[in-house]
Amino acid sequence: MTQQNGYRRDDNHFFAYDAIRAYEPRADGQIDMGGLARYFELAANLASAASGFSPQWYRDRGEGWVIRDQSIDLFGSARSGEPVRMETWVKSYSRVSAVRDYMLSSEVDGHIIGAGSATWAYIQRDGQVLQRIPEALARAIPSASGSATAPARKMRRLTDDVPIGEPLVFAARRYEADQMRHINNCVYVDWMCEAAEQQRAAIPALRAARMTRFEISYLRSAKPGDLVAVTVYLQENTADAASVYIEAQDQTAGEKFAAALAFYRR
Numbered sequence: 001m002t003q004q005n006g007y008r009r010d011d012n013h014f015f016a017y018d019a020i021r022a023y024e025p026r027a028d029g030q031i032d033m034g035g036l037a038r039y040f041e042l043a044a045n046l047a048s049a050a051s052g053f054s055p056q057w058y059r060d061r062g063e064g065w066v067i068r069d070q071s072i073d074l075f076g077s078a079r080s081g082e083p084v085r086m087e088t089w090v091k092s093y094s095r096v097s098a099v100r101d102y103m104l105s106s107e108v109d110g111h112i113i114g115a116g117s118a119t120w121a122y123i124q125r126d127g128q129v130l131q132r133i134p135e136a137l138a139r140a141i142p143s144a145s146g147s148a149t150a151p152a153r154k155m156r157r158l159t160d161d162v163p164i165g166e167p168l169v170f171a172a173r174r175y176e177a178d179q180m181r182h183i184n185n186c187v188y189v190d191w192m193c194e195a196a197e198q199q200r201a202a203i204p205a206l207r208a209a210r211m212t213r214f215e216i217s218y219l220r221s222a223k224p225g226d227l228v229a230v231t232v233y234l235q236e237n238t239a240d241a242a243s244v245y246i247e248a249q250d251q252t253a254g255e256k257f258a259a260a261l262a263f264y265r266r
Helices: 033-050 055-061 135-140 185-200
Strands: 014-019 063-074 083-093 097-106 112-124 168-171 210-218 227-237 241-250 256-265
Touching: 014 033, 033 063, 033 083, 033 097, 033 112, 033 185, 055 063, 063 185, 168 185, 185 210, 185 227, 185 241, 185 256
Parallel strands: none
Antiparallel strands: 014 083, 063 112, 063 210, 083 097, 097 112, 168 227, 210 256, 227 241, 241 256
16 A cells, blocks of 8 residues: 655645555446545545644544535546545635545546545534634644535425435444444445435436436434435436435434435436
């Protein structure tokens, strides 16, 4: 593995390096939305640690970051073993949140594999209550110019959206939880993309399409053992593009864990 601790450039963009692991590409040999989300999360963690705010620093304070929403664009391919460059920067701060953008590029020929933008909320861990971002943290990680991609839009299911097939129902697994003791953000991306890909076969016009953009809003934390139902709805279906709306719900309580939009190009 070629991962490095990384460095921050004068313009406050942070860079780190890695290589695509053998288990990350899908059966077709390409990295997917969940894979991109994991590299973006890794880049954010490395950038924080490089500025003096390690996972242990957050644990000692009983605080941390959670993603409220994010957008992911898949532009190019990434094969097993390919060296990659992660780039990330904080685009803006509010009192209790920050918007962080990302780029993942190939170190072989420089092509951009994917880009993303996420709103991170700063919380007190035990109660998952919003906390004011420490001034020392905001000073040590200044905001920077540049935009990698458009942010996620407000999620809503349209009244005429048509469900595609039956919901995908399963139990959240213990190994899918992270240090915050809830299901990791990247796992929701896996769940919802898996449901969309399974249901795609039911729409002939989508069979030859490729998912190029994914937007997700996290609404409620799922925990191991929760019964999850993921439903896919067809929103747009034109000659060259299509989109689906996806909901992940608590099968028992009926409350939404997350909502997403997936966009396809033919």
